[in-house]
C-alpha cells in the first residue's frame with residue numbers, strides 16, 4: 001500500500017498561476033489547479049494543449065517562468081519528492097538489451113526499492129509471461145507497461161502518467177484503468193493524461209486543457225451538467241464554443257455584477 005502523506009480530503013498537487021514558455025513560446029498561461037489525494041485525475045486536451053508541459057512542471061523537470069507548484073506539501077522537484085513521485089513519459093524508458101525482469105531489477109536498485117518489489121510490479125502490469133524476454137523484443141504497448149512497472153517500484157504516492165494507454169488495445173486499456181483505480185484505492189494519487197476524450201469517463205475528476213489554459217476542473221457529471229451535454233467530447237466543444245463566462249468555478253464563485261448564476265452551474269468546478 002502506498003505511503004500516503006496527504007490523506008483523503010487533502011490536495012496532493014497544488015498549482016498556482018503557473019506560466020511556462022518553451023523555446024520562447026508561451027505554453028502555459030497562468031494555470032491554477034488542485035489535484036485531490038487518492039484519486040485518478042484525467043488531464044485531457046488536444047495534442048499541443050500543454051499536458052506534457054504541465055506534467056513536466058509538476059515533476060520538477062521543466063523550467064517555469066513564474067507560479068508555484070506544491071506536491072505532497074513540498075516544492076515540485078525537491079529532493080525529498082524523488083522517491084515519492086513517479087513520472088512515466090510517452091516514450092518507454094527501458095533498456096532493450098535487458099530482459100523485463102533485469103530492467104526492473106536495475107531500476108529497483110537505483111531507487112533503493114526492495115528486490116521483492118520487482119515481481120510485485122511485474123504482476124501488477126500483467127507482464128509475468130514476458131518477464132524473461134528482452135525488452136527490445138516487446139511490442140510498444142508491452143514496453144510501455146515495463147516503464148509503468150518501473151514507476152510502481154517503491155510504491156510512490158503520486159504517479160504522473162503521460163498518455164499511458166496510447167496504442168493499447170481496448171482490453172489492455174480497461175485493465176490499466178482498473179490498475180489505476182486500485183492504486184488510488186490504496187492511497188496513491190494519479191494524474192493521467194490522454195487526448196482521447198472517451199477516457200474521461202474512467203477518471204474520478206477531469207482537468208480539461210486547451211491552448212495552455214484550463215477549461216474545466218470537475219467531475220465528469222459536473223462537466224456534463226455545466227455544459228448541458230451528455231457526452232464529454234460535446235462538453236469540450238461546448239466549452240470551446242461558449243467559453244467560460246457562462247460557467248462558475250468550484251465552490252460557487254460569484255457571478256459578474258448584475259448577472260444571475262446560470263441554471264445547473266452550482267458547485268461545478270469549471271475553471272474561472
Ligand SMILES: Nc1ncnc2c1ncn2[C@@H]1O[C@H](COP(=O)(O)OP(=O)(O)OP(=O)(O)O)[C@@H](O)[C@H]1O
Pocket residue numbers: 022023025027045046047048049050051052053054195
Ligand atoms: N521542446 C520543445 N520546444 C519548443 N516547444 C515545445 C517543446 N515541447 C513542446 N513544445 C510546444 O509546447 C506546446 C505544448 O506541448 P505539450 O507537449 O505540452 O502538449 P501536449 O498537450 O502534451 O501534446 P500531446 O498530446 O501531443 O503530447 C506545443 O505547442 C508544443 O509545440
